[in-house]
Amino acid sequence: DGGITQSPKYLFRKEGQNVTLSCEQNLNHDAMYWYRQDPGQGLRLIYYSQIVNDFQKGDIAEGYSVSREKKESFPLTVTSAQKNPTAFYLCASSDTGTGKETQYFGPGTRLLVL
Amino acid sequence: AQKVTQAQTEISVVEKEDVTLDCVYETRDTTYYLFWYKQPPSGELVFLIRRNSFDEQNEISGRYSWNFQKSTSSFNFTITASQVVDSAVYFCALSARAGSARQLTFGSGTQLTVLP
Numbered sequence: 001d002g003g004i005t006q007s008p009k010y011l012f013r014k015e016g017q018n019v020t021l022s023c024e025q026n027l028n029h030d031a032m033y034w035y036r037q038d039p040g041q042g043l044r045l046i047y048y049s050q051i052v053n054d055f056q057k058g059d060i061a062e063g064y065s066v067s068r069e070k071k072e073s074f075p076l077t078v079t080s081a082q083k084n085p086t087a088f089y090l091c092a093s094s095d096t097g098t099g100k101e102t103q104y105f106g107p108g109t110r111l112l113v114l
Numbered sequence: 115a116q117k118v119t120q121a122q123t124e125i126s127v128v129e130k131e132d133v134t135l136d137c138v139y140e141t142r143d144t145t146y147y148l149f150w151y152k153q154p155p156s157g158e159l160v161f162l163i164r165r166n167s168f169d170e171q172n173e174i175s176g177r178y179s180w181n182f183q184k185s186t187s188s189f190n191f192t193i194t195a196s197q198v199v200d201s202a203v204y205f206c207a208l209s210a211r212a213g214s215a216r217q218l219t220f221g222s223g224t225q226l227t228v229l230p
Contacts, residue, residue: 042220099216105159
């Protein structure tokens, strides 16, 4: 079945630790996105990528990093510089990244700080 | 700047009642796209509908209907004969040009609870 997978479902981070969230899609989409959702709020864009080996910062990129080495994969690293990382992280993909098409979402990863 | 406002933070209805979720948007772009997503307790956002700014026809899909009014910058969502399975957070979103790139902006969501 085509879709977007994210792992792990839950992730625990210790102070000063970097953690990486996985996002894989088999929809053959060019564009991929990472969003952060805090309780009672909408989604905020962290990073997006319209093509392999290229990505742009979103509204809240500080403390995060990404890579896009393969079309189907767009991992997000939450670095120790992100002082308030506890949130629900959602990965999405869309056909071309022009903004005219629909974004489809994965099941999300919930990150908690120990 | 673009903005999406969902003024209703929480709504509770009894099963079989009709319910309308409001969405008001702001943009200076003349070509834009509006979306509704459903987020059940599992967390995954489920796409419901996409509408472009040139198509003001209302749409009906089963128990769901959408009313797009450019004159009032609104894109409201109605569920007819609500069911318990409709309980979720519903997000309205706007894709419009902000500077050189399009950006998808989400409202803060409306938590709908359908009571049996």
